[in-house]
Amino acid sequence: MSIRLSRRASALALAAATTLVLASCSSGSADTDSGEAAEEGGWDVTLQLSWIKNEEFAGEYIADSEGYYEEAGFDGVELVAGPSTGVAELLGGTADIALSDAVAVGTAIANEDAPLTIIGATFQANPFTILSLADGANLATPEDLVGTQIGVQDSNLALFQAFLAANGIDEGDVEVVPVQYDPAPLTNGEVDGFFAYTTNEAITVELAGNEITNLELAQNGLPFVAETVVVTDETLANERDMLKAFLKAEVQGWSDAVADPQLGADLAMETYGADLDLDPEKTLRGSEAQNLLVTSDETEENGLFTISEELQSATIDSLAGAGVEVTADELFDLSLLEEMYSENPDLVDYAG
Missing domain, CATH: 3.40.190.10 (Periplasmic binding protein-like II)
Incomplete structure (x- = not known):
């Protein structure tokens, strides 16, 4: 058994041994393993963004402004601007979820035995x-x-x-x-x-x-996924319902962003990044360009945020070429995304 799988097994055993959900890495207070809690919602989470609030987070802006987070059961999703890899915030407990890249996360796992996991990826190819x-x-x-x-x-x-x-x-x-x-x-x-x-x-x-x-x-040697959705192993073990709800809202938001890049650009300029004085032409071009990274032949077949076994392997090979030794089992856990799509099969067809 890999080190990562051992950590997960320990976390799951601990969760089963207690009647209280451990939430030291989360600001939410809901029992997220409870179906009743999932229906009632009540989650408050902090999402650490990797960059400033420009068009890069169009899907998150849409999920927030269109009420997808609220519909999924969240009382609030705080979007915290970067730049940051999110690793320190996750390990320090100031963020519940982070958007990061596979190299930063893989390096933290390989070098520091950091209990982190990628549960999906916005960008199928890094920019x-x-x-x-x-x-x-x-x-x-x-x-x-x-x-x-x-x-x-x-x-x-x-x-x-x-x-x-x-x-x-x-x-x-x-x-x-x-x-x-x-x-x-x-x-x-x-x-x-x-x-x-x-x-x-x-x-x-x-x-x-x-x-x-x-x-x-x-x-040129590093075809890894980026803007990955990263959580701690403790959150993965104890807050699965919350994370599935988050992924659902994310897919809904990014489906809209892909369909209408101007919408995400407008939200960045007029609302979320209004204080940044963003250039309209550049913001729209950025929104259009990133959609080419968000979508692929594989996402058309399997849905947004999915990471195929081939892409996982390419990411692991990228890290190995850079001297970062980590396995796919240690870096990725896509079970939540699979469950979410199984429960919401209509979301696979984001282009429909």
Whole structure:
């Protein structure tokens, strides 16, 4: 039995031995293993977002504004802006659920024995890229990185190092320049490349009139899932009804976002990220671009947030190539999503 499965077995045994649900990693007070509680609702949870409140969380905004969370039984879902991988918040008990990436979660499990689990994934392909200017460094292959200066944010440093490792590039061959999230250092010529999202900074630089080159991690050794829904093993063991309700509302929200990218863009600009002064053109383009990552042939067949065995394997191989040793059983548990779709089969056809 794997370490992860042993932890889960212990958590389940503990839950069975007590008459009270342990909720130290959750702010909710409902007995979420109770069918009656699921019907009555009453859950209050904190969702740690991986980024600022731009269009990236269109599905969450729609689930909130359209009442999907409320219909699923939640009194409130607090959306906490990042940037953050969510690992510290989950382990520290300040978040009940986090949106993160498989590398951050897998690294925490492998290196710290962190009791975390991915229960679904918004993005079937991760949006990370090394962005460069076509008339500048024009970084088109991993080998092009050797001898360059790359702007990398602190929160993405481990992921960038994983990318180098996966492509056999020594960290000493690339100079990492600490940057924030504004791509100005790239357009100003201070760095040769910039760690970015294809759905965010890449669009910003392109809209400024630059021809860009994307060196996408998903196409170059790290095809892992991203914007994963992550919880602690304790929450997974003790709050299954709550998590299934959350996944249902998430699928409903993202189904609407896929059908109408303008809706998610408008909610980001006018409500949830109203204080960010988001650019309308960029926000809509980002909303449209991320829908290409949210959907795939597999989601059309199995539903949003699903992670096929093939994609799980590709994610595990990505982590192994970066020196992170973790198994699919240790990283993923999709049983809740399977149960949710079994109980709500109409949600599979999000494009219908």
